[in-house]
Amino acid sequence: MTKKTLSEMTFLDHLEELRWLLVRSTIAIIIMAIVTYFISDYLFDTIIFGPTRPTFFTYQFFCDLSHQLGFAESICVTEMPFIIQNTEMEGQVNVFIWVCILAGFILSFPYILWEIWKFISPALYDTEKKNAKVFIFFSSLLFFMGVLFGYFVVIPMSVNFVATFTVSDLVINQFTLDSYIGMVKTSVLASGLFFELPIIIYFLTKLGLVTPEFLRTYRKYAIVLVLIIAAIVTPPDVVSQTIVAIPMLLIYEASIYISVFVSKKEKK
Template sequence: MAKKNINEMSFLDHLEELRWLLVRSTIAILIAATAVFFVADYIFDEIIFGPTKADFITYRWFCELSHYVGFKDSICVESLDFIIQNTAMEGQVNIFVWICIVAGFIVAFPYILWELWKFISPALYPKERKHAKLFIFVASILFFLGVLFGYFVVIPMSVNFFATFKVSSVVKNEFNIESYISMVKTSVIASGLFFEMPIIIYFLTKLGLVTPMFLRKYWKWAVIIILIVAAIVTPPDVVSQIIVALPMLAIYELSIGISKLVYNKKLKELENG
């Protein structure tokens, strides 16, 4: 169990600290969202709607990969036959505001981590508090890698699948903008947070809530869940599912390794008194 400071705060003091953490984090997000406002045209045209274009970089990579492994044009994207439309009067305004906020959250994420570190650091050993910069750097890198994975892998595969799937040639795909933006937000944020698993497992192991034996015991279930998720967000071909599943499996294995290091260190500390 992590060692706490001698002068422990009361429950209300902790709530007050948490409240100010949320206030400062919210202000940081709003400031970042305001900055995003000035480049909103580029964000929407080139980033948000980038995966809706057949010449998007991910589709080109997959096509080259398809040729490399001998699948010819099996996963090449030649066209995406669908349109995105707005059906609500306030729809585009709401989308604009929420994209600014989500982008603001992504940009301000390192600062939010810093606030979170200040909140939990009193419960850590003095020598552990010295690792603040390392924690923020590693956690930020993992989050941004997850965001990139969601944007360059999960979203294009989802768009390609839903754009090309038809129950009949009679039906035309006309996607609501709220549905599309919701998929983009969910894919990016969920992937970013999933890549934070090693950090989360690190703290859970230190608190004694998780052990490497537990994670290894349920490894098969984790693999099944990851493969199911990969099958849901990708087209029904093996190559696409593997491309999504492998990084997720690597993150889970990394989490087990980190948990093992922390667990063994705790055992040594107990043995040494």
């Protein structure tokens, strides 16, 4: 049986395609999650719990940078005054499973993008369908850049802030395993998906749902929102907030230029 064209497909046909997209994507995530099982020791000891150690790359980098710029020695992280504990019977088992699934999702992200492209490609022009490799490459690149940004910038600064913040010397920080892993998952995924903003804006502009004028109008609100987010996830110093805020603002500005480019192309 020949494959139906877009005009021949019914609503149920589209739902069937979407169902198989989700099935194949889920299988890919599970396969990659199983792969991460065999490196789980490295995944947890070195990667997941890396930001809990003063020797973590980000802390050392900012300490060396502060010395070169002549900043105060206080920016250097010498200790992490907290412990992580498990308080539930199945706590470590649940964390192990969900971390492997998260790692599986990150590793299989390019394949998931390929599945999404196949789903939306029937609605595109022939010239646009040829850009599948470009779409997958840049979307994957932005996502992995966001994941690295979340891991090497957002998480260490968040951990350092909550570890050193205290309302009284009588209070000892003892974080639960679930809360720490939740912070790691949220920071990594949120950063990765936020870096996909230029790709999202590209398609929203093509659909006529977003215009450059709209993005410029709400730029000031976006700046305020980014600064608030940077203030929340970083220690209360200008340097840390700037390091987090600048890449996010650059992503937003890049999205505006992409929207302008697509708008001009659509008008032609």
